[in-house]
Amino acid sequence: MHSSRRDFLKSLGVAGALALTSGPALARTRSRTAHVVIIGGGIGGATAAKYLRLAAPQMRITLVEPVRRFITCLRSTDVVVGHMDLDDITFTYDALRAKYGIRVIHDRAVGFDPQKKTVQLLEGFPLAYDKLVVSPGIDFIYGDVDGYDQEAAATTLPHAWKAGPQTLLLQKQLRAMPQGGTFLLVAPPNPFRCPPGPYERASLVAEWMIRHNPTGKVVILDPKDQFTKDVPFKKAWERLYGYNTPQSRIDWISASNGGKVLKVDAASRTVTAQAGTFRADVVNYIPPQRAGTLAFRMGLTNREGWCPVDRHTFESSIVKDVHVIGDAAVADSMPKSGYSANSQAKVAVQAIADLIEGRTPGEPSMINVCYSLAGEHYGVSIADIFKVVDNRIVKLPASGVSPITESPAQPLLEAVYQRNWHRTFANDCFA
Amino acid sequence: MNFHPPLAALLVAVTCLATNVQAQERHNAVPMPEWEPAQLEQALAKATLGRAEEGKRLHHFLYCSACHGDNGTSPSRNWPSLTGQKPDYVMKTLLDYKQNMRRDHYRKAFVMTKVSSLLDDTQMADLAAYYASQPAPTVPPQTQGKLARKGALLATQGDAKRGIAACAGCHGEQGESGVTPDTPALAGQTPEYFIQAMKMYKQGMRTSDVGGVMRMFARPLSDAEITSLAHYYAGLGSRGSLAP
Amino acid sequence: MLPSPHQHPVRLTALLATLAMASGAAISSDIPIATGKMIGDTCASCHGTRGRSFDEYMPSLAGINRDQLVQAMQDYREDRRASVVMNRIAKGYNDREILAVAEYFSRIR
Known part of the structure; x- marks a missing residue:
C-alpha cells in the first residue's frame, strides 16, 4: 500500500477515535490531522497554501501544480513592451516548501472522486483530502468566430492572455511590425480575466510606438460599450496619445460602433467586424473565456462555464468539501483579477480552518485594488471593498476608480504604486 | 502646473530618462553620483528665494501632503x-x-x-520656503523617553574614546540645524525615519552627504546607539521635554 | 489657487455614501463584521503578510499604534487626509471594522 492511501486510511481511523474525545481536544487534533489539497499553484492556490499554513501550523497541506516556475499574467504586458523580463514575473515554489512546509507536487490532477474524497494524479499516487481547494484559472473558448481557432492563436494571432510563450510571441510580432503598421487588439466579452488588461495593453503598445514605431497605430475592436476604469483610461489616452483627435494613436471601436468581430483570416491577419474589415500587422486576439478545463473535468462548472460557490466560504455549490477560488469562481461584482484571487483565497482559508475545527465560518471581507498603466509613468487604479450580503458578493458603494485631477503627480504616483505593489503582492502570494 | 501639453511631454521625458525601474533595481550596485561642494553651492543659489504661498499650493497639488502631512509635519511613523x-x-x-x-x-x-x-529649481525653492515657514514638528507620539535619555550624552558630548564627535556640534544644541544652511534640523523628526537614514549612512547606501561626512560619523555607531539618538532628537520636538 | 487633490467633486457622492453607511452601521451594530485578522489579511496584499513590509508608499502596519491607525483610516475616509488610494479604500470600512483591524495590527510584534 502506498503512502497516501495509508495516510488516507489512517486519517479515517483517527477521525473515528476522535468521535469519543471531548470538544477542545477534538478541535486541536482535527486541524493537526486534516489534509488539505490545493490544485493549481497560481495566485489563488499559492496564497491559499501559504495562508492555510499561517492559520494552522500543524495541518498537512499539499499543493499540486504542473509547472515548477509560475509566470504571472500580472504585468506580462510589461514584458511585451520590454519594461520587464519574463524573469521579473516568474515565481518558484521554493518558499512555500522551505518556509511554510507545504508539500508541493509538480503533477497534473487527472481524476477526482468526490465520494471517496481522493484526487488522482497523472504520475503520482492518489491524494486523499479532507478539504480540496481548486484554483483552476481560465481557459479560452475557440470556434465561435469563423477562422479563429487554437491553431491560429498558437501561431499567428497570439492572445498573450496566459503568460509565457504567448507573451514572447506577441513581443516578437510587435518588434517585427513594419513602420506605420497597425496593432489590432480584439478585446473579449465579459466576464474575462483582468478586465483592465486589454486597455492597459493598448496603452503600453501605443507608448512603445512613440519610441519605436512613431507612425504606427493601435486599434481596439471591442464587443462592449464600456470597460473598467474607462474614464481615467480615456483621459490618459487624450493626454498621452492624442485620443479623440485625428492623430490619435489609439482607436477604440465599441460594440455600438461595430466592434464585434464576425470573422478572421489568420493568414492575412485580416479581421472583419461589424464596422468593416481591418488588415493589421499584429493581431492580438483575446478570445472569450470560461473556467479552466480542470473545473469542467471535475464537474464544478455551471451552464455558463464558471464555478458557482457559497459566497461565505467559496465552497462549491455543486460538490461538498471542494472550494473554488480565483478567476474560475462565480463572484458576482468581484472582477477576475489576481488581487481578487488572493483575497478569495484568504476567505476560503478562514472558512476551511473554521469548518475543520467545527466552527461556523467567520464573516468574509474582500478587496480588489488594481493598478493599471496607461503609460509607463501614468497609472490608473480601482479600489473596491466587498462584503457578502444574502449570498451575493456586493461592492460597497464608495471607493471606486481614480479621480481625474489636474495634478501630474497623481498618475505618476499611481504608476509608482503599481510597481511597488507588484513586488509586495508577489511576496504575499509566493514568499 | 497642470496637464497642458508641455506637461504631457514632460511625463514622456520622465519616461525616457528613468528608463525602467526593474533594470534600475538590478543596477543598484552601480555607485550613485555624489556632490562636489562648489557644484552644490551653485545649485542652491536660489534656495532662499522661494515663495512660501506657492510652496503651500505645490505641497497639496503634488500630493506631498499625502505622506508628509497637511503642513509638512508627518502624521505617520513612516515618513519624515x-x-x-x-x-x-x-x-x-x-x-x-x-x-x-x-x-x-x-x-x-x-x-x-x-x-x-x-x-524645477524655482518650485523646489517655493516648497522649501513653505516648510521653513511652518512651525517645527512637535514630539512624535511614538517617542520613548527612556531611549531618548540614553541618546542625550552621545548627541551632546560625543565619545572621544571612539573618535565620535557630538551631533550637536553641527546639528545645533537643540537639534535646530546648525553650522551650514544645508545641515538638517533633527528636533521632532520621526524616529523611524531617523534610524533608517542613519543605518543607510552607516552601510554606505546613502551617499548624498557632501564629502561622506555622515557616512564617517555613522560608521562606528551601534544600532542601539542609533535608536537612542533617534528618540533623543524626536524628544526635542517643540513642546517636548526630556523630563521623565 | 487650484483646489487641493482631495477637493474633487467625485468626493461629494463618496462622502454621501460614507455617511449613509456610517449611519446604517450606527443603527445596527449587530450586523456581523469580519474579524480584525480577516480584514488585516486583505490589507496584506499591499502592506505585506501580517502587515510586515516597507515599500515606500505601502508601509508596514505590524506593531503600529492602534489609535494612530484608527485616526489615519478615519481621516482618509472623511477626506481629511490627502491620499492617492487610501481614501478610496477607507470608505469601505465602518468604525467597528477600522477598530478591529487596528487592534489586530497593533498586537503584531
Missing part, C-alpha cells in the same frame, strides 16, 4: 517631517532625488525620484 528645516536642506534633498542620488528603505527611492523630476 519637513517642517522646521532650513530652505537649503529641503532644496538640496529635492535635488538629491531629482539627480538620482538617493535610496529610501534600502532600495532605490522610486517615489521621490519621480516626483522631484516634476519640479
Whole structure:
C-alpha cells in the first residue's frame, strides 16, 4: 500500500477515535490531522497554501501544480513592451516548501472522486483530502468566430492572455511590425480575466510606438460599450496619445460602433467586424473565456462555464468539501483579477480552518485594488471593498476608480504604486 | 502646473530618462553620483528665494501632503517631517532625488525620484520656503523617553574614546540645524525615519552627504546607539521635554 | 489657487455614501463584521503578510499604534487626509471594522 492511501486510511481511523474525545481536544487534533489539497499553484492556490499554513501550523497541506516556475499574467504586458523580463514575473515554489512546509507536487490532477474524497494524479499516487481547494484559472473558448481557432492563436494571432510563450510571441510580432503598421487588439466579452488588461495593453503598445514605431497605430475592436476604469483610461489616452483627435494613436471601436468581430483570416491577419474589415500587422486576439478545463473535468462548472460557490466560504455549490477560488469562481461584482484571487483565497482559508475545527465560518471581507498603466509613468487604479450580503458578493458603494485631477503627480504616483505593489503582492502570494 | 501639453511631454521625458525601474533595481550596485561642494553651492543659489504661498499650493497639488502631512509635519511613523528645516536642506534633498542620488528603505527611492523630476529649481525653492515657514514638528507620539535619555550624552558630548564627535556640534544644541544652511534640523523628526537614514549612512547606501561626512560619523555607531539618538532628537520636538 | 487633490467633486457622492453607511452601521451594530485578522489579511496584499513590509508608499502596519491607525483610516475616509488610494479604500470600512483591524495590527510584534 502506498503512502497516501495509508495516510488516507489512517486519517479515517483517527477521525473515528476522535468521535469519543471531548470538544477542545477534538478541535486541536482535527486541524493537526486534516489534509488539505490545493490544485493549481497560481495566485489563488499559492496564497491559499501559504495562508492555510499561517492559520494552522500543524495541518498537512499539499499543493499540486504542473509547472515548477509560475509566470504571472500580472504585468506580462510589461514584458511585451520590454519594461520587464519574463524573469521579473516568474515565481518558484521554493518558499512555500522551505518556509511554510507545504508539500508541493509538480503533477497534473487527472481524476477526482468526490465520494471517496481522493484526487488522482497523472504520475503520482492518489491524494486523499479532507478539504480540496481548486484554483483552476481560465481557459479560452475557440470556434465561435469563423477562422479563429487554437491553431491560429498558437501561431499567428497570439492572445498573450496566459503568460509565457504567448507573451514572447506577441513581443516578437510587435518588434517585427513594419513602420506605420497597425496593432489590432480584439478585446473579449465579459466576464474575462483582468478586465483592465486589454486597455492597459493598448496603452503600453501605443507608448512603445512613440519610441519605436512613431507612425504606427493601435486599434481596439471591442464587443462592449464600456470597460473598467474607462474614464481615467480615456483621459490618459487624450493626454498621452492624442485620443479623440485625428492623430490619435489609439482607436477604440465599441460594440455600438461595430466592434464585434464576425470573422478572421489568420493568414492575412485580416479581421472583419461589424464596422468593416481591418488588415493589421499584429493581431492580438483575446478570445472569450470560461473556467479552466480542470473545473469542467471535475464537474464544478455551471451552464455558463464558471464555478458557482457559497459566497461565505467559496465552497462549491455543486460538490461538498471542494472550494473554488480565483478567476474560475462565480463572484458576482468581484472582477477576475489576481488581487481578487488572493483575497478569495484568504476567505476560503478562514472558512476551511473554521469548518475543520467545527466552527461556523467567520464573516468574509474582500478587496480588489488594481493598478493599471496607461503609460509607463501614468497609472490608473480601482479600489473596491466587498462584503457578502444574502449570498451575493456586493461592492460597497464608495471607493471606486481614480479621480481625474489636474495634478501630474497623481498618475505618476499611481504608476509608482503599481510597481511597488507588484513586488509586495508577489511576496504575499509566493514568499 | 497642470496637464497642458508641455506637461504631457514632460511625463514622456520622465519616461525616457528613468528608463525602467526593474533594470534600475538590478543596477543598484552601480555607485550613485555624489556632490562636489562648489557644484552644490551653485545649485542652491536660489534656495532662499522661494515663495512660501506657492510652496503651500505645490505641497497639496503634488500630493506631498499625502505622506508628509497637511503642513509638512508627518502624521505617520513612516515618513519624515519637513517642517522646521532650513530652505537649503529641503532644496538640496529635492535635488538629491531629482539627480538620482538617493535610496529610501534600502532600495532605490522610486517615489521621490519621480516626483522631484516634476519640479524645477524655482518650485523646489517655493516648497522649501513653505516648510521653513511652518512651525517645527512637535514630539512624535511614538517617542520613548527612556531611549531618548540614553541618546542625550552621545548627541551632546560625543565619545572621544571612539573618535565620535557630538551631533550637536553641527546639528545645533537643540537639534535646530546648525553650522551650514544645508545641515538638517533633527528636533521632532520621526524616529523611524531617523534610524533608517542613519543605518543607510552607516552601510554606505546613502551617499548624498557632501564629502561622506555622515557616512564617517555613522560608521562606528551601534544600532542601539542609533535608536537612542533617534528618540533623543524626536524628544526635542517643540513642546517636548526630556523630563521623565 | 487650484483646489487641493482631495477637493474633487467625485468626493461629494463618496462622502454621501460614507455617511449613509456610517449611519446604517450606527443603527445596527449587530450586523456581523469580519474579524480584525480577516480584514488585516486583505490589507496584506499591499502592506505585506501580517502587515510586515516597507515599500515606500505601502508601509508596514505590524506593531503600529492602534489609535494612530484608527485616526489615519478615519481621516482618509472623511477626506481629511490627502491620499492617492487610501481614501478610496477607507470608505469601505465602518468604525467597528477600522477598530478591529487596528487592534489586530497593533498586537503584531
